[in-house]
Amino acid sequence: MTEHAHGAGESASARETVLGRVRDALALAEAPRVEVPRDYRTGRTLPDDDLVGLLTDRLLDYKAEVRTCTADRTAETVAEALRAHGARRVGVPPGLDPGWLADFDGEVEADSAEVPAPRLGELDGVVTASAVACAETGTLFLDGTPRQGRRALTLVPDLHVCVVDRSTVEVGVPEAVARLVPERPTTLISGPSATSDIELERVEGVHGPRTLVVLIRTDV
């Protein structure tokens, strides 16, 4: 017998009953084993320029703002993006390279688990790195590691400047998913939040950051 966690007052019987029903159902309607055909596209690559071009195209299509630079101009480009959106008070995850904010003349606050998440609403924006990006869908993957921070940090403030390194960009979804570490809290972001709930008219920016700036570093 394995140990199972059950809430107070709950018996193991619901578990045994449901699993018993599943087994009964499969016994009543036995089905042949299936082989899963996996001949869809995987392991794709593209030349660097095409890859960055595709990602840029898809990001723009989803109303993200895209800036491209080389690594030595990171601080300059980050500062430009923050200035363009009038951000004065900016949060960063604890592990972000402080050099990235070197040219920014506003206030920089390093986030920590001690800061109550609602207080993040006082920030004008946030600057983070990213784990992986998928060019074909224009998707950024954040995985909660120290350069990206906890999930609330990139959710509560209204502006998110996200730095994407060329080496982390994959062509398609299978290639990107293969680079994830499943146990990490992972957020996939494709453009700013949006709703089409009112007469199907698209409205950008509901609860997440209303502005997403993606800074692609082409030589890292």
Added chain:
Amino acid sequence: MSSTFLGMPAAPPRSPYGTGNLRGEQKFPEAAHGELRNEQLRRNLGKATHTIRAKRLAVTGELPDWERLRDAGSAIKTDTMNRLPELLEELERRVTERGGTVHWARDGAEANEIVTRLVKATGSEEVIKVKSMATQEIGLNEHLEAEGIRPHETDLAELIVQLAHDRPSHILVPAIHRNRDEIRRIFLKEIPGVDPRLDSVPAHLAAAARAYLREKFMTTKVALSGANFGIAETGTLSVVESEGNGRMCLTMPETLISVMGIEKVLPRFADLEVFLQLLPRSSTGERMNPYTSMWTGVTPGDGPQEFHLVLLDNGRTAALADKVGREALNCIRCSACLNVCPVYERTGGHSYGSTYPGPIGAVLTPQLAGMHAAKDDPNSSLPYASSLCGACFDACPVKIDIPSLLVELRHQNTEESGATAEKTAMKAAASLMKRPKLYTKAQKASRAGRLLAGKDGKLSHLPPPFNGWSATRDVSEPPKQTFREWFASQEGQAELRAAAPQDDEGEESR
């Protein structure tokens, strides 16, 4: 077969009668009759389904391996159902290892009780909710309210529906039956402290909802969610969304409770590479939805520090026990079948009387809740809420053969209700079904004709993907009527009426 299996297998029970939201008050034809007169509903639905349909075709057409992805998705789901016991146990083990607690619920009432008890244990009198079909199916909101707990829906459309004391009418855009002026009036009446000068510009309405909900996100200690996928291999759960309300609910509160149907489990993390392509493209017609969250148990210092997963049966095992019907459990709730369905487009979601509307609802609801739980069970009419045109099968990202399931359910219905004239008709249908080529040809011929006929019933040219097909095959003459005409015709009405066993012309008209 599992080694722990002992004795004769028993047929698993359906969702208990009189609980949850899997049964309407009227049969489909009567319910549809009222809705058919609702001009606004029809206009809004027409616009929505056609817009999403066009977007879906554009983004699925972009992928040269779309059909291969569908094949993979379909096979992964079938394989999952075959191995459900081991996968559920593996999921439970992984979630538990990562600091979560797993609960099992035999039916909706039990799930409601578990959730209520968990919420009460936190001391919170309100909860924030991410749109979730499973919790709607079991009537969780109603139960919580009766227990003194206020659930706040946070998806914009669900909020509109909740504030209007209404029911959702579409899986993806639940408030599609409301227009902007109505929504403005609902907000003015129901949102405390809303600016009385609020106009009906969608962006302003969305901003009003943002301001109202932000306070809830920041202060509510418990969130309830469903799950699009639960990965057995890693214990990872995933919620796919657009607005960011899902991220808020999954990130900000101290406690997260997720209710997941047992059929939502997937074997491997890598399977997401298939479903994260199939779902957004089929659902909203986007290459990727704005936000997808994945979490595994509890992560110290990030997000809710208490996590509960409630695994729900509520008739799913009854569906699993049906060799044909079980395919409906493969559904990933993308709503593509709704958007291509001529019956749904015409009648709207409310006519189906269930949380699950449209073609998938017509096959899933009767299996979860049964068709003969009471005299004149409204669910017995659902398998007839279709012209069997086959558009849903073509659209479905996991290739669920909804038309065949409908025919099978009609067959089961006549077996149970004992209408002999119908039995004869079903035998004829069954013999057609046994000749796959002839059946497919009949299906395709009628489908192509019906789909392509414009409002005036004229067929001009065959657009992709049908042009490839018509170039290589003999096209039978398409039906002379458009669906609209068919629906209004005696024949169409007779087919819908045939659903009602008390009707003496209880015979399939085709």
